[in-house]
Amino acid sequence: MDAPPSTESVHCPSDLDLIQAIRSGQVDALDTLYERYAKLVYSLAFKMLRDVGESEDLTQDTFLALWQRDIYDPSRGSLSRFLMIYVRSRAIDRLRTKGTRTQVLQRWRMAMKSETSGISPLDHVSMGERSRITRDALEQLSDAERQVLEIAYYQGYSQSEVAQKLGIPLGTVKTRSRQGLKKLRKALQQYF
């Protein structure tokens, strides 16, 4: 029931169109963007925070920040990617009070700060289709590769912490993470 984020239809404005409309104060554009991404934003927040109230707060804060602080710079990549990085960073901020994830957060943020340009072809694909494509790509990974990537991504752990949590050598975690990411990249190469 998501509106497909296509740029080709008059009835489905692109993410960039909506961001520009938001900058000119059009609440309808924020409403449309919310309908497009709220499920994704909330689901990531809930996966990481495991608390309905906190996840709802983070979802609201994310869209409010888009409206009030113009936090998205299109020259740094797709809106979808930006939202995921933003929500993940904020969720790790919240998790940090329950542990020490500062270093991994700083390194992720630094890695995500580099200048990029252009919007990926996936921006022209519906949300449902993006889910299918991603699930298919993840099927290419071994269970072990998927496990280390998901623990690091959703729980904000460093690779050392992942190694400790799983009781396996750090070198194994590094190798599995890198191989997993490269396999995903290969499976999705037509889009990037």
Place this chain on the structure above:
Amino acid sequence: MAPSELPENWQDLIADYALGSLPPEDMEQVQQWLSDDPAVQKELQAYQEVLALLPYALPLSKPSRRVKQRLLTAVGDPSAGSAWRPRRMWLWAAIALGLGLVLGGDNLRLRQQVADRDRLQQELAAVSAERDRLLLERQDTDIILTALGQPSTTIYTLQGVDPATQTYGSLVTLTDRSEMVLISHSLPPLAGDRIYRLWSVPDESADPVYCGEFNSDETGTSHWTAPSNSCVNPPHQLLITIDRVTDPPLPTGRLVMASKA
């Protein structure tokens, strides 16, 4: 710098950089490549976009409608409900004050005006609350009608396992889009660390399959995406349990609703 001038393992280093696991001793070198070489920048961007896709594989759940209402209220959208109420109340207060000044000195009539103003404010607040409720109902109805209009729609009936609660509901599934809508009656909203989970039992001898989680709200409509295709296949039975949000996806929670086997 041409890619040919990069070491053989440069893509591994960029992958490590994207993962946030690059050793400190390699950091300066990789950042230099990134500032000098568009091919390296492009490679990093691709890895970052790939990582940002991971959440698309999650079972997607829609946040409660109050999130959107609070958001639109915060940005001052009149249709969000509460945002315009204070302005209207202020208007009524100004009118009442103006009337009071015109009548001048007549305390009895002024008190009457104030009483009228308070009554009107209460009525206005009640009308606003009813309007908000109707808006929510309309949104729910739109979701349900959209679901029912799909050729791939299947509807299952569930009953509360405790007859005293008089809980019942209908689960609407859209097979081709893995969407699920539960329309429930008397299924109470759960506190922060609890969540409802739906389970599909494929056949009599099979273990229940996890089919997503949701919370209930005052509208009784919950909407989410099934985590696997097997969830939208016709089941032997459907079950709903209450679990902690931190529980692993195993059917160990307290059973609250079930379809007929």
